[in-house]
Amino acid sequence: MVYDSLVSTTFEVKGYRIVEQLGVVRGITVRSRSLLGNIGGGLQSLFGGNISIYTELCETARQEAYREMVIHAEGRGANAIIGVRYDANEVMNGITEVLCYGTAVKIEKE
DSSP states (O other): OOOOGBSSSSSTTTEEEEHHHHHHHHEEEEEEEHHHHHHHHHHHHOOOOHHHHHHHHHHHOOOOOHHHHHHHHHTTEEETEEEEEEEEEETTTTTTEEEEEEEEEEEOOO
C-alpha cells in the first residue's frame, strides 16, 4: 500500500532504495463549477482577495486526482510514488482537467 509519507516530489526517498520501477501512474479529474458557484465566485471577485469558492473547487480537484494516482500505483503493486507533479488544463470554458502523475516504484529500507 502507498502511504502519504512515501509519495514524493523528489526522485528518491531518504533511507530507502528503489528496487523496481513500475512506470508512470496518473490520476485525472475534470471539474466545473455550477451556475450558482459561478455567480458566487463572480460576486467574490468584485471585492478582490481569495475567491474561496474557486479555491475549494481547485483543492477538491487536486485531492481527487491525487487519490486516483495512488489507486493506480497500488494496482501496479507499488509501495511508493516518486517525482509527483500536477498539471491542469482548461478543456473548455469553465471546465478544467487536473492531472496528478508520478513514477510508481517498489522501495525497501536501506
